[in-house]
Amino acid sequence: MTSKDFNPFLFYSAQLQDLLVKSSKQKNPALWLYKNNVRTPLFMLEALTRLHDYAFDEKLFGKWNKRFKKLEDLFGEIDQYAAFENELKLNKKITKEIVKYFTINTANYLEKCNRRLVEKEWFNDKLHSFNYKLSEFDVEYNQGYLDDLKYSMLDEIESILKFEKKANYQFTKIEEQVHELRRKLRWLSIYAQGLNGLVQLKKSTSNTKFQINYFTKNILKSPYNVLPPRPKNTSIIEFDHDSFFALSWIVNELGVLKDKGLKIEKVREAILNTKDVTYKQANEEALKILGFELNAEENILNQTSKIVEIFLVKDKILEKLIIE
Numbered sequence: 001m002t003s004k005d006f007n008p009f010l011f012y013s014a015q016l017q018d019l020l021v022k023s024s025k026q027k028n029p030a031l032w033l034y035k036n037n038v039r040t041p042l043f044m045l046e047a048l049t050r051l052h053d054y055a056f057d058e059k060l061f062g063k064w065n066k067r068f069k070k071l072e073d074l075f076g077e078i079d080q081y082a083a084f085e086n087e088l089k090l091n092k093k094i095t096k097e098i099v100k101y102f103t104i105n106t107a108n109y110l111e112k113c114n115r116r117l118v119e120k121e122w123f124n125d126k127l128h129s130f131n132y133k134l135s136e137f138d139v140e141y142n143q144g145y146l147d148d149l150k151y152s153m154l155d156e157i158e159s160i161l162k163f164e165k166k167a168n169y170q171f172t173k174i175e176e177q178v179h180e181l182r183r184k185l186r187w188l189s190i191y192a193q194g195l196n197g198l199v200q201l202k203k204s205t206s207n208t209k210f211q212i213n214y215f216t217k218n219i220l221k222s223p224y225n226v227l228p229p230r231p232k233n234t235s236i237i238e239f240d241h242d243s244f245f246a247l248s249w250i251v252n253e254l255g256v257l258k259d260k261g262l263k264i265e266k267v268r269e270a271i272l273n274t275k276d277v278t279y280k281q282a283n284e285e286a287l288k289i290l291g292f293e294l295n296a297e298e299n300i301l302n303q304t305s306k307i308v309e310i311f312l313v314k315d316k317i318l319e320k321l322i323i324e
Contacts, residue, residue: 006231008196009048009134015041017127024123030113034078042072044194051191055152060133074113081106084266093289101270141234146198150237150322153191157318160184169309171301174261178304182254189247192239197228202323203241210315214246222248238323246317253307261300263290
């Protein structure tokens with residue numbers, strides 16, 4: 001990639017390399033990386049390689065996307081079990097055996113992550129190879145290059161709309177539908193951040209009608225909705241300001257609903273692994289100790305179905321997001 005002053009890949013690659021060097025001196029590198037927010041540069045690099053793989057079909061991007069994803073997935077598992085462990089140990093209704101289940105899984109994923117870091121040579125300047133290969137991918141940050149990225153994002157939006165239309169906006173599965181939809185939507189937000197200024201927000205001259213639904217205090221103050229400044233001497237992709245804020249809102253809302261469903265699933269899983277009970281008994285116990293209603297999962301699916309249909313069909317947010 002050619003640019004003396006700007007390259008989003010190298011920007012995040014340098015962040016990740018710095019963390020890897022520092023973590024290699026720690027007793028538990030994976031734990032240190034987790035606590036020092038390694039997921040952010042990994043997410044950005046995963047997003048950039050994902051988008052460029054779609055846009056240019058270069059082996060470089062597909063290969064490295066898998067590498068970044070596999071490492072980030074392990075940190076995601078660590079985060080999931082560690083977060084639930086910290087939350088559940090404060091709940092007096094949760095037995096020590098259940099908390100221990102999360103403690104053990106956190107430790108197991110930390111061990112897996114440490115093993116992968118060593119076996120895949122992440123500590124041995126692995127990113128030097130990535131950075132070198134990037135130099136062979138010659139690009140100017142002009143309108144043609146940005147258009148290729150933009151068309152790939154528009155294709156992803158079309159794919160999301162088809163994904164939801166297939167479900168007829170009536171969700172029946174938390175992981176395969178709620179969580180998966182959030183992943184798909186979140187990539188659009190991460191692209192905007194990861195391109196490090198190549199995406200800018202354009203505000204409409206008139207207020208959109210849907211502002212009142214999505215412009216909550218948290219969304220208006222969210223640092224994730226402040227994009228990096230535009231680099232010098234580059235073209236840009238424009239996102240509609242209000243639609244981008246609405247996207248942030250639904251990613252957040254789906255995250256809350258997904259986490260609630262995941263918490264039920266993981267506590268139920270812990271009970272099944274620590275007690276001699278049936279699935280139904282484990283489910284009822286999980287809901288009881290978490291203080292959730294018996295039809296909690298059904299309610300999650302119904303709430304998701306409602307807000308997604310309004311977001312996609314009534315307000316048509318995704319169709320307005322990228323300015324063509």
